[in-house]
Amino acid sequence: MNPINVVCALILDPAGHLLACQRSLNSSHPGKWELPGGKIEHNESPTNAIIREIKEELNINISITAKLTTVNHTYPHPGPSIKLTPFLCKINNQETPKAIIHSKILWIKPTQAHTLDWTQADIPIIQQFITSTQQA
Secondary structure, X not given: OOOEEEEEEEEEOXXXXXXXXXXXXXXXXXXXXXXXXXXXXXXXXXXXXXXXXXXXHHOOOEEEEEEOOOEEEEOOOOOOEEEEXXXXXXXXXXXXXXXXXXXXXXXXXXXXXXXXXXXXXXXXXXXXXXXXHHHO
């Protein structure tokens, strides 16, 4: 079975804080923290998908600053296999994100990222982010 193509955004504010989103209690992986994003639709590019998903989930417009390393993850049986493409992003025009589908959103310092209970697919991306900010 082919993996589901998914995108996510590491949205940073000017101070370098990361936007973390907590999944609602009626979703899969309830209460887990995640990077916002979602499935790429048929005939949609990954960049168009992340811009659309962030507008739908947080009601903000973003600019992509970098594409990061894609992660392949298979959730435990009978879970899906996903191909997750992360993008480093910034918010346009000082807009304020709103938790439309999430139960909570939170700006965190990179050093705080390890304290949240992330979805499994996001963990390698968060680890890569923490490592890159420590080296900067």
